[in-house]
Amino acid sequence: MEPAQRTASKRTEVQMARSMCWHCQSEVTGEYFCQQCVKVQPLSKELDYFTCLGLPRLLTIDTARLEAKFYELSRTFHPDFFQNKTESEQGISLGNSALLNMAYRTLKDPIRRAEYLLQLEAGSAKDIRTPPPADLFEEILALQEDLEEFRSASSQQEATSLGQLRTKLQADQASLEQRQKDMEARLFELFMKWDSFQDRTGQDDRLRAEKDPVLKEMREILSNRTYLRSIVDDLVATTG
Amino acid sequence: MARIVGIDLGTTNSLIAYMHDQAPRVIAGRNGRTLVPSVVAMMDNSLIVGDPAKEHLVRNPERTIYSVKRFMGKGLEDVAEELKYFPYRLTEQGGVIRIQIGEKTYSPPQISAMILKELKHRAEAHFGEDISKAVITVPAYFNDSQRQATKDAGTIAGLEVLRIINEPTAASLAYGLQEHTQGTIAVYDLGGGTFDISILKLKDGIFEVLATNGNTHLGGDDFDRRVADVIIQELREQHRFDPEQHPDTMQSIRLEAERTKVRLSEDQKAMLTIELPSETGQYRREFTRDQLEALTRDLVEQTLGPCRQALNDADLQPSDIDEVILVGGSTRMPLVRQRIQELFGTIPHCELNPDEVVALGAAVQADILSGATQDLLLLDVTPLSLGIETMGGVVSPLIRRNTTIPASAKELFTTYVDGQTSVDIHVLQGERELAKDTRSLARFQLKVPPLPAGVPRVEVMFLIDANGILNVTAKDVRTGQVQSIEVKPSYGLSDEEVERMISESFKFAAEDLKARQLIEARTEAEAIHKATQKALSLGGHLINAEEKAAIQESLATLETARTGEDHRVIRARIADVEKATHHLAEVLMDTTLKEALQNKKLTEIF
Known part of the structure; x- marks a missing residue:
C-alpha cells in the first residue's frame, strides 16, 4: 500500500545534541561517535524523526529503507552493546535508543507518520477537532x-x-x-x-x-x- | 569481563546455561539432570532445594514451597482463588505476599533467591570460579512488579542481574542461532504457570518482536488442578474422605495428577494410584486422553485469544506466520499442538528441547552482553500499556503496549491550587480505560515550588529500559533542576527490605553450605555403598575372607557415619571404603578384561 519512493533526497547529517564531545570536549566530526575519544554522543532532543532515520520529509516513504536504517541505528545505539561502558555512555545509549524506537514507530505507520508531519508543519493535529461531515x-x-x-x-x-x-x-x-x-x-x-x-x-x-x-x-x-x-x-x- | 550465565527461573523447573564455543549449553548437576525442580524445603536446620526437596512435598507439605513464581510481584487478593491448592500458609505485608514457614515469613523473591543460589552453586562447581553476573528470563507478559521481583530475587541471591529477558524471545534467540530460523515466527510458550505468545521478525541477526500477549496465570499447574479436582470430588463421594483436611494427600493428588497428564501425552490411557491415610485404603482410577482433553479443552482455548490479539496487534494474518515454535513442557500435550496447528495452519516446530530452549537463549543473550558478539540483537517490546491516573480515575496512556523498548514518554505537570507544593502521581499498567481496572504500579510525589496555580512546570520522564522496567526522572522546566524521585512500588519490596534480605541470606549462607555439604556427602555415601555391594556380589569369590570382612566392616562404619550430621566424617568413611575396596576393584577389572578377551581370536582384538 506504500507507493514507491519517488524523490531522491540528498543525505542529511544527523544532528547531535552539541557540536562538542561531552567527554573530551573536542569537536564532534563523526556521525554518532566522537572521533577523538570514541564515546557515543547523545542525539539532539530537537531532532525530527525523518532526519533521525535518514529520510526526506515526505509522506510516501520507502519502508524497506526505513527498516534497514532502523536496524543499522539499533546496532549502533542499543544498550546491549554498552554493557561494558561507563554509566554516562549507558545513559546516552538508552536515551538514543528510546528516541530511535519512537521515531521508527511513528514513521512506520502511515497514519502516525501523517499525524507527525502535520504536527511538524502546523502544530498538533490531535488538539484540533473538526466536526464530522x-x-x-x-x-x-x-x-x-x-x-x-x-x-x-x-x-x-x-x-x-x-x-x-x-x-x-x-x-x-x-x-x-x-x-x-x-x-x-x-x-x-x-x-x-x-x-x-x-x-x-x-x-x-x-x-x-x-x-x-x-x-x-x-x-x-x-x-x-x-x-x-x-x-x-x-x-x-x-x-x- | 567476568563470566555471565543465563538462567531460566521457571514455575516448575529452573536451569542454568552458558556459552561454549559459540553454542549454548545447559549445566547438569551431580545427578546428571539439567532441570532443577523449583522446589524449596525448609527444615528446622537445613534448606533443601531441587530434586531432594521434591521428596518433602508429600512428607512435609507445610514446609515445602513449589510454584513460587505464581506469587512474584503479587498481593494476596491476586491469588485468593487458588489459595486452597497450596498447603503452606500465605499472608501479606506491604502489598507483598509472604509465605509462612513455622515462626518465620519469606517473600517470594527470597524463595526464588534460594533456587537461584542452587543454580549459582551448580555453575560455580562446574567452572571452579565465582559466578556473580546473570541474565534471567521472565514470561513476556510479566508486568513491571513481577519483573522487579525477579530482579530482587537475583540481588538477594548475590547475582548482578544484567538483563531480564522475555522467555519466548530467549527461545527465538536459541532457534535463530542453532536452527538458523528466519522470517516471521510465532513463539507459543506454555509453561508450568504462565502462557506467552510472541510474534517476531527474524532478519539478518535482528530479532524484532512485533507483538506479544499472554496470561501470567495460566499453565500446566492449571491442567493438573482439573485432574486433581476430579480426584478430590470422587474421594469425597465414593470414599467419604475429604483430602483437603490432609495436606500430604493433597500433595500426592497433585503429583499424581501431573504424572497422569504427562503420561497421557504419550499414551491413550493411564492408571493413577493414591495411597490414602491408614484405614481409608487406596484410590485407583484410570484416565483416558479423551477425558483429560474434555477436562482441559477450555484452558487450551484460553490461549488462542491472546494469539489472535497478538497477530492483530502485529497487523498480520495467521497465514503470514512462516514458523511456529513451541516452548515449555505443557506444549507436549497433543491437544495443544493440534489447536496451534489449526490456528496457524502450519505444523509447529520443537527441534530444541522445550524445557531447555529458554535457558539456552538466556545464555546467548549473556554472550551478547559480554561483548563477545555483535551479530545478534534482540529488539523486544513492552507487553502492557503504561499510563498515569488523571482526574476522575481515567487512565491517560503514555507508552502503548507492543512499543519497542527502550521506550520513553515525557509529561508536563503543573498545579491546580496557588501555593501547592506537591503533585501526586499514580502510575498504572494495563489496557483498560479506568484506573480501577488496571494494575497499580507505583505512586510518587512530585515536589513543586510554591507558586500561583499553573505556573510551575515539572517535566516527568517515564522510561522503560531494556529489561521492561520503569524508571522515572523529573526536571523543573524553569530552573532545569533535576529532581530525584522516590517511587513507592504498589506490589514490591522496598530497597531497604531487599537490603535486609541480602544480609539475612549471608547470615544463613554458612548454615546453608553446611546443610548442602551434608546432603551431598550422604548421597555419595549411598552411591558408593550400592556400588560396593554390587562389586562384592560379582567378585566376592575372587578375594580372601579377611579382605571381604574388612570391606564389610568399612561399609558398616560408613552406614553409621551417614546417619550423623557431620559431612567431614562421612567423607572420611567414604575414603576408608575406597581404600578397602581398592584391591577388589583391580581384581574385578582384570577378570572383566579377561572375560572380554576370552574366546576371541587375536585378529579380533588387534
Missing part, C-alpha cells in the same frame, strides 16, 4: 440508536429482535469500514500531492497557498478517521 454525523446518530436498542434487547434476552438488530449492525459496520477505506484512499492521494510540493521550488506565497488546503484536508480526514474508528471499536465490542 453532516452525512456521516447522521449515519452515526442512527447507529447509536441501533446500538442502544441492541444493548437493551440483549439484557432482556429477546432472541428474535436481537438477531435482526445484529444483522443491521453488521451492515452498518461494513458501511462504516468502507467509509474508512475511502478516507484512507483519499489520504494517500493527498500524500502524493503533498510530496509533489517538496520537489518544487518557486514563489513561496503561491506554494503556501497550494499547500494549506492539502494540509487542512489531511487534518480533517485524520480527525474523522479517529472518530470513526472509536465508533467501529465500540460496535465490535458490543456485538462481539
Whole structure:
C-alpha cells in the first residue's frame, strides 16, 4: 500500500545534541561517535524523526529503507552493546535508543507518520477537532440508536429482535469500514500531492497557498478517521 | 569481563546455561539432570532445594514451597482463588505476599533467591570460579512488579542481574542461532504457570518482536488442578474422605495428577494410584486422553485469544506466520499442538528441547552482553500499556503496549491550587480505560515550588529500559533542576527490605553450605555403598575372607557415619571404603578384561 519512493533526497547529517564531545570536549566530526575519544554522543532532543532515520520529509516513504536504517541505528545505539561502558555512555545509549524506537514507530505507520508531519508543519493535529461531515454525523446518530436498542434487547434476552438488530449492525459496520477505506484512499492521494510540493521550488506565497488546503484536508480526514474508528471499536465490542 | 550465565527461573523447573564455543549449553548437576525442580524445603536446620526437596512435598507439605513464581510481584487478593491448592500458609505485608514457614515469613523473591543460589552453586562447581553476573528470563507478559521481583530475587541471591529477558524471545534467540530460523515466527510458550505468545521478525541477526500477549496465570499447574479436582470430588463421594483436611494427600493428588497428564501425552490411557491415610485404603482410577482433553479443552482455548490479539496487534494474518515454535513442557500435550496447528495452519516446530530452549537463549543473550558478539540483537517490546491516573480515575496512556523498548514518554505537570507544593502521581499498567481496572504500579510525589496555580512546570520522564522496567526522572522546566524521585512500588519490596534480605541470606549462607555439604556427602555415601555391594556380589569369590570382612566392616562404619550430621566424617568413611575396596576393584577389572578377551581370536582384538 506504500507507493514507491519517488524523490531522491540528498543525505542529511544527523544532528547531535552539541557540536562538542561531552567527554573530551573536542569537536564532534563523526556521525554518532566522537572521533577523538570514541564515546557515543547523545542525539539532539530537537531532532525530527525523518532526519533521525535518514529520510526526506515526505509522506510516501520507502519502508524497506526505513527498516534497514532502523536496524543499522539499533546496532549502533542499543544498550546491549554498552554493557561494558561507563554509566554516562549507558545513559546516552538508552536515551538514543528510546528516541530511535519512537521515531521508527511513528514513521512506520502511515497514519502516525501523517499525524507527525502535520504536527511538524502546523502544530498538533490531535488538539484540533473538526466536526464530522453532516452525512456521516447522521449515519452515526442512527447507529447509536441501533446500538442502544441492541444493548437493551440483549439484557432482556429477546432472541428474535436481537438477531435482526445484529444483522443491521453488521451492515452498518461494513458501511462504516468502507467509509474508512475511502478516507484512507483519499489520504494517500493527498500524500502524493503533498510530496509533489517538496520537489518544487518557486514563489513561496503561491506554494503556501497550494499547500494549506492539502494540509487542512489531511487534518480533517485524520480527525474523522479517529472518530470513526472509536465508533467501529465500540460496535465490535458490543456485538462481539 | 567476568563470566555471565543465563538462567531460566521457571514455575516448575529452573536451569542454568552458558556459552561454549559459540553454542549454548545447559549445566547438569551431580545427578546428571539439567532441570532443577523449583522446589524449596525448609527444615528446622537445613534448606533443601531441587530434586531432594521434591521428596518433602508429600512428607512435609507445610514446609515445602513449589510454584513460587505464581506469587512474584503479587498481593494476596491476586491469588485468593487458588489459595486452597497450596498447603503452606500465605499472608501479606506491604502489598507483598509472604509465605509462612513455622515462626518465620519469606517473600517470594527470597524463595526464588534460594533456587537461584542452587543454580549459582551448580555453575560455580562446574567452572571452579565465582559466578556473580546473570541474565534471567521472565514470561513476556510479566508486568513491571513481577519483573522487579525477579530482579530482587537475583540481588538477594548475590547475582548482578544484567538483563531480564522475555522467555519466548530467549527461545527465538536459541532457534535463530542453532536452527538458523528466519522470517516471521510465532513463539507459543506454555509453561508450568504462565502462557506467552510472541510474534517476531527474524532478519539478518535482528530479532524484532512485533507483538506479544499472554496470561501470567495460566499453565500446566492449571491442567493438573482439573485432574486433581476430579480426584478430590470422587474421594469425597465414593470414599467419604475429604483430602483437603490432609495436606500430604493433597500433595500426592497433585503429583499424581501431573504424572497422569504427562503420561497421557504419550499414551491413550493411564492408571493413577493414591495411597490414602491408614484405614481409608487406596484410590485407583484410570484416565483416558479423551477425558483429560474434555477436562482441559477450555484452558487450551484460553490461549488462542491472546494469539489472535497478538497477530492483530502485529497487523498480520495467521497465514503470514512462516514458523511456529513451541516452548515449555505443557506444549507436549497433543491437544495443544493440534489447536496451534489449526490456528496457524502450519505444523509447529520443537527441534530444541522445550524445557531447555529458554535457558539456552538466556545464555546467548549473556554472550551478547559480554561483548563477545555483535551479530545478534534482540529488539523486544513492552507487553502492557503504561499510563498515569488523571482526574476522575481515567487512565491517560503514555507508552502503548507492543512499543519497542527502550521506550520513553515525557509529561508536563503543573498545579491546580496557588501555593501547592506537591503533585501526586499514580502510575498504572494495563489496557483498560479506568484506573480501577488496571494494575497499580507505583505512586510518587512530585515536589513543586510554591507558586500561583499553573505556573510551575515539572517535566516527568517515564522510561522503560531494556529489561521492561520503569524508571522515572523529573526536571523543573524553569530552573532545569533535576529532581530525584522516590517511587513507592504498589506490589514490591522496598530497597531497604531487599537490603535486609541480602544480609539475612549471608547470615544463613554458612548454615546453608553446611546443610548442602551434608546432603551431598550422604548421597555419595549411598552411591558408593550400592556400588560396593554390587562389586562384592560379582567378585566376592575372587578375594580372601579377611579382605571381604574388612570391606564389610568399612561399609558398616560408613552406614553409621551417614546417619550423623557431620559431612567431614562421612567423607572420611567414604575414603576408608575406597581404600578397602581398592584391591577388589583391580581384581574385578582384570577378570572383566579377561572375560572380554576370552574366546576371541587375536585378529579380533588387534
